[in-house]
Amino acid sequence: MSKVNYYTQEGLKKLKEELDHLIKVERPSISNQIAEARDKGDLSENAEYAAAKEAQGMLEMKISKLQDLLHNARIIDESKMDTSKILVLSTVKIKNLKNNKVMSYTLVPEQESDLKSGKISVTSPIAQGLLGKKVGDTVDIQVPAGVIPFEVIEISR
Numbered sequence: 312m313s314k315v316n317y318y319t320q321e322g323l324k325k326l327k328e329e330l331d332h333l334i335k336v337e338r339p340s341i342s343n344q345i346a347e348a349r350d351k352g353d354l355s356e357n358a359e360y361a362a363a364k365e366a367q368g369m370l371e372m373k374i375s376k377l378q379d380l381l382h383n384a385r386i387i388d389e390s391k392m393d394t395s396k397i398l399v400l401s402t403v404k405i406k407n408l409k410n411n412k413v414m415s416y417t418l419v420p421e422q423e424s425d426l427k428s429g430k431i432s433v434t435s436p437i438a439q440g441l442l443g444k445k446v447g448d449t450v451d452i453q454v455p456a457g458v459i460p461f462e463v464i465e466i467s468r
Contacts, residue, residue, distance in 0.1 A: 316384050319400065322423040323384055330377040333370060341367045380422075387420070397441045397466055399433050404465040405441065408449065413464065418442070437461075 318326065341363060348360035387399060397403055402417045416431045418441070424432035431438050440452035441463065449462045 314383065316380055316422065317387050317399070317420045318384050319419065319423060320386055322420065323381075323386060326377065326381060326384070326422075330374065330381065333374050333377065337370055338374070341370055394466065394468060396443055396445050397463065398443075400468065402467045403441060403463060406462045406464050408460040408462055 344363040345360065345367060348357055348363050351357055351359065394401075397418065399418055399420065402415065404413060404415045406413050416429055416437070418433050418438045419430045421432040421434050424430050424435070433439070433442065436454050437452055440450050440461070444450055444463050446463050446466055449460060451458050451460050
């Protein structure tokens with residue numbers, strides 16, 4: 312049995328679009344490459360054919376993995392979430408008490424994390440330390456650079 316994967320509506324849409332692209336665009340492209348390579352003669356010494364078959368195998372494996380992810384995907388229902396404490400999909404403003412720097416992050420499922428856009432995985436050390444905390448709470452979080460004290464300034468959705 313596969314594990315359940317949680318997604319936002321946006322994350323699930325991206326996953327479906329990627330699968331659709333692989334099936335409708337990439338799969339026919341690789342089939343054409345195999346057909347062209349096959350037309351070139353002896354398959355036992357045809358490097359193009361071998362490369363195209365290998366690419367086809369990799370593509371089919373990726374399609375299968377995405378289909379499995381979609382089959383076990385669940386959308387996170389924000390309407391039933393407590394907004395007084397930090398949970399998945401919370402946007403938090405925290406203050407590093409060592410250097411007084413204020414940071415803002417949105418806690419998202421692991422597959423949707425993107426540090427450049429301020430989205431950190433709920434499995435990251437900072438997110439793990441913040442989960443369940445409320446505004447005004449201070450927490451010492453173990454990060455690779457050591458232990459850093461943070462204060463929760465704001466929680467929003």
